[in-house]
Amino acid sequence: MTGLVFDVKEFALHDGSGLRTTVFLKGCPLRCAWCHNPEGMRPVREIARDLKKCRHCGLCRTPCDHEECRDLGVCVKICPEDAVRAVGKVMTPEELSRRLLKNREFLEEGGVTFSGGEPLLQAGFIRETAALLPGISLAVETSAHIDPEIFRRAIAGIDEIYADLKLIDPALHEKWTGVRNDLILGNLRRLMESGRIFTVRVPLIPGVTDTPENLSGIASFLEPGRRTVRVELIPYNPVTGAKYRSVGREYRPAFDEKAPLRKDLSPFREKGIAAVAY
Amino acid sequence: MKNQALYDYYLAHKHRDFRKPFREEDAKAFRDPAVPPVKRMAARLRALLDQETPVILPGQKIVFLRTVTAPPSIFAEEEWEKIRSGHFIHELGYLSNLSADYGAAIRTGLLRRREEIVSRLEKARAARDGEGIDFLEAALSEIDAVRAFAARYRARAEEEGLPEIARVLSRVPDHPAESFYEALQFFRILHYTLWAEGEYHNTAGRFDLWAWPYLRRDLERGELTEDRAAELLEDFFLSFNWDSDLYTGVQLGDNGQSMMLGGVDAAGNDVYNPLSRMCLETSYELKLIDPKINLRVSKNTPFERYLEATRLTKAGLGFPQYSNDDVVIPALERLGYGTEDARNYTVAACWEFILPGVAAEVVNIGALSYPKAVQKAVYRDLRNAPDYESFLERVKDAVREEAEDIVESVKNLYIIPAPFYSVLMDGCVERARDISLGNKYNNFGIHGTGLSTAADSLEAVRTLIFEERSLTPAELIDAMEKDFAGYELLLHRVRYELPKLGDGEPGPREAAAFLMNAFASSLEGKRNERGGLFRPGTGSAMFYLRHASEIDASPDGRRKGEPFGTNFSPSLYAKSAGPFSVIGDFTALPAAKTINGGPLTMEFHSSVFRTDEGIDRVARLVKLFVDKGGHQLQLNSINRERLLEAQAHPEEHKNLIVRIWGWSAYFVELDKAYQDHLIARQEFDE
Numbered sequence: 001m002t003g004l005v006f007d008v009k010e011f012a013l014h015d016g017s018g019l020r021t022t023v024f025l026k027g028c029p030l031r032c033a034w035c036h037n038p039e040g041m042r043p044v045r046e047i048a049r050d051l052k053k054c055r056h057c058g059l060c061r062t063p064c065d066h067e068e069c070r071d072l073g074v075c076v077k078i079c080p081e082d083a084v085r086a087v088g089k090v091m092t093p094e095e096l097s098r099r100l101l102k103n104r105e106f107l108e109e110g111g112v113t114f115s116g117g118e119p120l121l122q123a124g125f126i127r128e129t130a131a132l133l134p135g136i137s138l139a140v141e142t143s144a145h146i147d148p149e150i151f152r153r154a155i156a157g158i159d160e161i162y163a164d165l166k167l168i169d170p171a172l173h174e175k176w177t178g179v180r181n182d183l184i185l186g187n188l189r190r191l192m193e194s195g196r197i198f199t200v201r202v203p204l205i206p207g208v209t210d211t212p213e214n215l216s217g218i219a220s221f222l223e224p225g226r227r228t229v230r231v232e233l234i235p236y237n238p239v240t241g242a243k244y245r246s247v248g249r250e251y252r253p254a255f256d257e258k259a260p261l262r263k264d265l266s267p268f269r270e271k272g273i274a275a276v277a278y
Numbered sequence: 279m280k281n282q283a284l285y286d287y288y289l290a291h292k293h294r295d296f297r298k299p300f301r302e303e304d305a306k307a308f309r310d311p312a313v314p315p316v317k318r319m320a321a322r323l324r325a326l327l328d329q330e331t332p333v334i335l336p337g338q339k340i341v342f343l344r345t346v347t348a349p350p351s352i353f354a355e356e357e358w359e360k361i362r363s364g365h366f367i368h369e370l371g372y373l374s375n376l377s378a379d380y381g382a383a384i385r386t387g388l389l390r391r392r393e394e395i396v397s398r399l400e401k402a403r404a405a406r407d408g409e410g411i412d413f414l415e416a417a418l419s420e421i422d423a424v425r426a427f428a429a430r431y432r433a434r435a436e437e438e439g440l441p442e443i444a445r446v447l448s449r450v451p452d453h454p455a456e457s458f459y460e461a462l463q464f465f466r467i468l469h470y471t472l473w474a475e476g477e478y479h480n481t482a483g484r485f486d487l488w489a490w491p492y493l494r495r496d497l498e499r500g501e502l503t504e505d506r507a508a509e510l511l512e513d514f515f516l517s518f519n520w521d522s523d524l525y526t527g528v529q530l531g532d533n534g535q536s537m538m539l540g541g542v543d544a545a546g547n548d549v550y551n552p553l554s555r556m557c558l559e560t561s562y563e564l565k566l567i568d569p570k571i572n573l574r575v576s577k578n579t580p581f582e583r584y585l586e587a588t589r590l591t592k593a594g595l596g597f598p599q600y601s602n603d604d605v606v607i608p609a610l611e612r613l614g615y616g617t618e619d620a621r622n623y624t625v626a627a628c629w630e631f632i633l634p635g636v637a638a639e640v641v642n643i644g645a646l647s648y649p650k651a652v653q654k655a656v657y658r659d660l661r662n663a664p665d666y667e668s669f670l671e672r673v674k675d676a677v678r679e680e681a682e683d684i685v686e687s688v689k690n691l692y693i694i695p696a697p698f699y700s701v702l703m704d705g706c707v708e709r710a711r712d713i714s715l716g717n718k719y720n721n722f723g724i725h726g727t728g729l730s731t732a733a734d735s736l737e738a739v740r741t742l743i744f745e746e747r748s749l750t751p752a753e754l755i756d757a758m759e760k761d762f763a764g765y766e767l768l769l770h771r772v773r774y775e776l777p778k779l780g781d782g783e784p785g786p787r788e789a790a791a792f793l794m795n796a797f798a799s800s801l802e803g804k805r806n807e808r809g810g811l812f813r814p815g816t817g818s819a820m821f822y823l824r825h826a827s828e829i830d831a832s833p834d835g836r837r838k839g840e841p842f843g844t845n846f847s848p849s850l851y852a853k854s855a856g857p858f859s860v861i862g863d864f865t866a867l868p869a870a871k872t873i874n875g876g877p878l879t880m881e882f883h884s885s886v887f888r889t890d891e892g893i894d895r896v897a898r899l900v901k902l903f904v905d906k907g908g909h910q911l912q913l914n915s916i917n918r919e920r921l922l923e924a925q926a927h928p929e930e931h932k933n934l935i936v937r938i939w940g941w942s943a944y945f946v947e948l949d950k951a952y953q954d955h956l957i958a959r960q961e962f963d964e
Contacts, residue, residue, distance in 0.1 A: 014964060019895060082770065102782035
C-alpha cells in the first residue's frame with residue numbers, strides 16, 4: 001500500500017484545531033474553476049517548474065536513469081536552482097507516519113489533517129497511516145464527492161471533518177466543478193443524520209457561490225443539521241496563475257476575480273446555524 | 279498613543295535640528311598625553327556636557343537630548359596606534375555590551391554615591407594608591423559634571439514654565455527617586471551619560487524588576503493613574519530613540535538598547551508584573567526599534583503571557599526575544615556564576631547573557647567559524663580518514679585549533695576607561711578601580727558561526743563518502759574548489775536532497791551536537807588573562823556574511839560566497855521541513871554547554887498573525903520551544919513581497935522594521951547584503 005503525497009505542511013493554521021501538520025494527497029475528481037492547488041488535481045506524479053528560477057540552461061534535459069525521474073520526461077535531480085521538481089511522492093503509511101511523528105510533541109497539541117486534492121480518493125492509505133498515529137487527533141478536508149460507503153468508513157476514524165459545499169444547484173455545480181453534487185449532498189445529509197459535529201466550508205467565489213440563492217440554498221439544505229454543523233465562508237483569494245503555469249497550465253477563470261465578495265452570514269444565522277466568515 | 283504630538287515630532291526627526299558638531303578647540307582639555315586616560319575621559323565628558331544645550335521638546339516629560347554629536351577621541355591618532363600595537367583592542371576600544379546596576383543608583387542618588395567616592399578617595403590618598411586616586415577623582419568629576427548638567431536642565435525647565443520637570447530635576451539625580459516619574463528621569467540621565475562618556479551597546483537591563491516598586495507605590499497611593507503611567511512610559515521609550523542614530527553599531531539600529539522583562543529575582547520569585555505588560559503594550563503602540571524587548575520565560579510561565587508577547591511579535595519589530603530561565607540559569611551556574619547572580623541575567627546588545635552590575639565581560643571577543651573548521655578537516659584529513667568517526671576526530675582537532683587561535687589572539691586586552699560606568703557597577707568604587715579593568719566576572723564570549731552549514735556538510739560527507747561510498751574525497755575537494763562547476767548532480771544531491779539541520783533527521787542533528795560539544799570542550803579549562811573563562815556561544819552576529827566569504831563552496835552545496843544562516847538557525851538555503859521540525863532539532867542540541875547566547879531565529883509571514891487564532895498558534899509554538907528546553911528564540915513577522923517592494927521604493931517604506939541578527943532596524947537603512955540575507959531566509963506562512 002502506498003499513497004501519493006504532494007506536500008506535508010507543518011504548522012498549518014487553517015486546517016483544524018491546535019498545532020497541526022497537513023498532508024496533501026494528490027488527485028481530485030473535481031475541477032473547480034478557482035482551484036488553488038492545481039498541482040493536486042492529477043493522481044499521478046508530474047513535474048512542476050519554478051519559472052522565476054529557471055535559467056533555461058537545458059540541464060534538465062540531460063538523459064538519466066534515475067528512478068525518481070522515470071515517466072517525467074526530464075531529470076529532476078540536476079537543476080542547480082531546483083527549478084524543476086517532481087510533484088507527488090509515493091509514500092508508504094510507515095514512511096508518512098514516521099515523517100509525521102518526528103513532531104509528535106507538537107501534534108499532541110493539535111493533530112494531523114489530510115487534505116488534497118481529494119484525500120478520500122486514498123482512503124485506504126489514510127486508514128493505514130492513521131493506524132500508525134495512535135493518540136494523534138485527525139482531521140480531513142474533503143470535497144465529499146466520494147462513494148457513500150467509502151465516505152462512511154473513512155470518516156469513522158477521523159476526529160474533525162471539514163467538508164466543502166460549493167454550490168447547491170446541481171447544474172451550476174457541474175458547470176463550475178466538473179461534477180454533479182448528488183454524491184456530496186448525500187454524504188452531507190447522512191453526516192447530519194448521524195449527529196456528528198462537522199464543519200461545512202463554502203468557498204466564496206464572486207458571482208458564483210456568493211449569490212443570495214446559493215447561500216440561502218445551502219443554509220436550507222443544512223438546516224436539519226443546525227445543532228451539529230458549523231459553516232465557514234472562505235473568501236476567494238486571487239490566484240496568481242504562477243502555480244498553474246508551473247504545472248504547464250493557464251489560469252483563466254470565467255468569473256470576475258475582482259468583483260466584490262458578499263460575505264453574507266445571515267442566511268445561516270437566520271436558520272440557527274453557527275457561521276463565520278474569514 | 280498617549281502623546282501623539284511628541285511621537286509625530288520624533289517621526290519627523292525635528293529634534294535633530296538642534297544638533298551641532300563638537301567644538302574642536304575644547305579637545306585640548308583631554309588630549310594631554312601626560313594625563314592618565316581615566317582623567318582625560320572625565321575631562322571629555324565634562325567638555326561635552328558643557329557644550330550641550332538643554333532642549334525640552336514640546337510636550338516632553340522625560341528630558342535630556344543629545345545636541346552635540348560625537349566628541350573626538352581622547353587619544354591622538356599616533357598615541358592610539360601605539361596603544362593598539364601593544365594590546366588587543368576589542369572593536370572600537372570603548373567598553374561595550376555591559377549592563378549597569380541602574381536600580382541601585384536610582385535608589386541611592388548621586389549625592390550619596392559622591393560621598394562614598396569622597397571617603398574612598400581619602401583612603402586611596404592615605405595609601406598613596408595613585409591609580410585609585412586618578413580613578414576616583416575622575417569619577418567624582420564626572421558625577422559633578424552630570425549634576426551640573428541636570429541643574430542646567432532644571433533651570434531651563436523653570437525658564438520655560440515647566441514646573442513638573444523642574445521639580446523632578448530638583449530630586450534626581452542628586453537624591454534617590456521617590457516616584458515612577460523620577461525613576462524614569464533618573465534612568466534617562468544615567469543612560470544618556472553612558473552614551474555621552476563614549477561607551478556603547480549600553481543595555482537597559484531588567485527594567486521591570488527595579489522600576490515596578492516605584493510604579494506600584496504611585497498607583498497604590500493614587501499619585502499616578504495607569505493611563506498617566508502609560509503616557510510616561512511612552513515618553514520614556516521614546517527617549518531611547520532621540521539620539522540613537524548617533525550611537526555606534528555595525529549598522530544603524532545595532533545599538534544594544536536591550537530591555538529585559540520577566541524572569542525571576544535573586545531569590546527566585548517571578549518578576550513579571552503589570553509594568554512588564556505595559557512595556558509590551560507600549561512597544562506595540564510605538565513601533566520603534568528601541569528599546570529592544572526581551573522576555574525571560576520558563577516552564578512555569580503561564581500561557582497567557584505568551585499570548586501577550588506574541589501580540590507584540592505581530593507588530594513586526596522582531597520583539598520580544600525569549601530566553602529560557604530553565605536552561606540559562608543552570609548553565610550559567612555551571613560556568614561558575616553564583617546562583618543569585620545567574621538569576622539576575624539579562625542580555626547584552628543582542629542575546630549574549632550578561633549580569634547587571636557585577637560582570638565586566640567581553641561577550642563578543644571573537645567568533646569561531648564551524649564551516650571553516652570543517653573545510654580545514656576535509657582538505658587536510660578526509661583522504662586519510664578510514665571511517666566517519668575518525669574523520670570526526672579530525673574535525674574536532676580543527677575546531678580546537680580555530681578556538682585556540684582565537685584564545686591566543688586576545689591577549690593583553692586594553693579597554694578605554696569608563697569612570698561613570700564604573701560608578702554604576704558594583705565594587706568599582708570600593709576597589710578604587712575602573713570597570714574597564716574587570717569586575718567580579720571577567721569571562722570572554724566567543725560566537726559560533728555557521729553551525730547548520732557545518733552540520734549539513736558533515737552529513738553530506740557521512741552519507742556520500744562513508745556510507746554510500748558514492749563519492750571520493752578527491753572528488754568532493756575538487757567540487758568545493760571549483761564551486762561545483764561540472765558537478766551539477768552532486769550539487770543537487772547535497773544542496774536539495776540530503777537532510778539538513780531543521781528537517782528533524784538524526785544525521786545533521788548529531789553532527790551539530792558533535793560540533794557544539796567540540797567547541798565547548800576546546801575552551802574548557804582555558805582562562806583569559808583576567809582570570810575569566812571563555813564562553814562558547816550560538817550567535818553569529820555579522821559573521822554570517824564575513825565568515826562565509828572566507829571559505830570555498832561547502833560540502834552541503836552552499837556555493838562560494840553565499841552567506842550562512844543567522845545565529846542558531848537552519849542554513850539559509852535549506853528549505854526545512856517546517857517550524858515543528860526546526861524547533862524539534864534546535865531544542866535537542868546541547869545549547870546549555872555553549873551558553874554565551876544566540877537564538878534560534880525564525881521568520882513567519884505577517885499574515886500568520888492576522889487572526890487571534892494565528893496568535894494563539896504562534897504562542898503555543900513558543901511555549902513548546904521553551905518547554906522542550908530551547909534556550910533562546912527570536913521571531914520575525916515579515917512579508918517578503920513587502921521587503922522586495924521596500925528595496926525598490928525605499929522612500930515609501932521608511933518605517934518598515936525588521937530583525938537582523940539580534941537587533942531591530944529600519945529595513946531601508948540597512949546595507950543591501952543584510953537586506954538580501956533577510957529576504958533569503960525561509961518564511962513560514964499560513
